[in-house]
Amino acid sequence: EDQVTQSPEALRLQEGESSSLNCSYTVSGLRGLFWYRQDPGKGPEFLFTLYSAGEEKEKERLKATLTKKESFLHITAPKPEDSATYLCAVQGVGGGSNYKLTFGKGTLLTVNP
Amino acid sequence: KAGVTQTPRYLIKTRGQQVTLSCSPISGHRSVSWYQQTPGQGLQFLFEYFSETQRNKGNFPGRFSGRQFSNSRSEMNVSTLELGDSALYLCASKGQAAYEQYFGPGTRLTVT
Numbered sequence: 001e002d003q004v005t006q007s008p009e010a011l012r013l014q015e016g017e018s019s020s021l022n023c024s025y026t027v028s029g030l031r032g033l034f035w036y037r038q039d040p041g042k043g044p045e046f047l048f049t050l051y052s053a054g055e056e057k058e059k060e061r062l063k064a065t066l067t068k069k070e071s072f073l074h075i076t077a078p079k080p081e082d083s084a085t086y087l088c089a090v091q092g093v094g095g096g097s098n099y100k101l102t103f104g105k106g107t108l109l110t111v112n113p
Numbered sequence: 114k115a116g117v118t119q120t121p122r123y124l125i126k127t128r129g130q131q132v133t134l135s136c137s138p139i140s141g142h143r144s145v146s147w148y149q150q151t152p153g154q155g156l157q158f159l160f161e162y163f164s165e166t167q168r169n170k171g172n173f174p175g176r177f178s179g180r181q182f183s184n185s186r187s188e189m190n191v192s193t194l195e196l197g198d199s200a201l202y203l204c205a206s207k208g209q210a211a212y213e214q215y216f217g218p219g220t221r222l223t224v225t
Contacts, residue, residue, distance in 0.1 A: 031212060032212040032213070034212075034213055034214075036216075041221075042218055042219070043117075043203050043205075043216035043217050043218045043219050044156075044203070044216045045216070046213050046214070046215055046216075049211070049212060049213045087156065089156075091212055096169065098168065098169050099144065099146065099161040099163070099168050099169045100146070100158045100161060100169050100171070101146070101148075101156075101158065101205075101214060102158070103148075103155055103156040103157075104155070105155045106155065
């Protein structure tokens, strides 16, 4: 069964203080690893898809990286508007993993001005 | 392009009742998935439909069911509601050329 663990559960940063969020995963075969951002009372907003170890994707102050066992979401010089819950999900290959995302519990990021 | 839409946005029901939630995918998307989000369990997969066929189902009791119509719109139904069914129900759609799913705003269901 696919599993995703995110750490830390909550992270509080000062504006401009860079940091990283961790996502550890277990799948029999990885079809894709996904990062989402979720604001209170809203649906998750898609950020990145990573397919293979060594891959990196960037968007504004966010950079996602992938190894064979984990992914990191690096936040550079964050702003208060980056405050949200960041969710990591995987889709495995075959059987019960098809067409299904398995999510971690998320990291609640708060950026103080 | 319009995003995923879900109706209603909020719903209050009583234990034992049933409820039907609706989802319209992004235009051109034929895959629709449903997820339940609670504070304790996070986001959990319910089922996925493509061309009116259920292709995968999560570990939920048979009270949870769904269907998809020929225009790709989808509905999910929960019968004999229990207090534990209170949650945010999210619908997501996916195009054929990629694996990422795009989520709607959700339906907040409260069971009293």
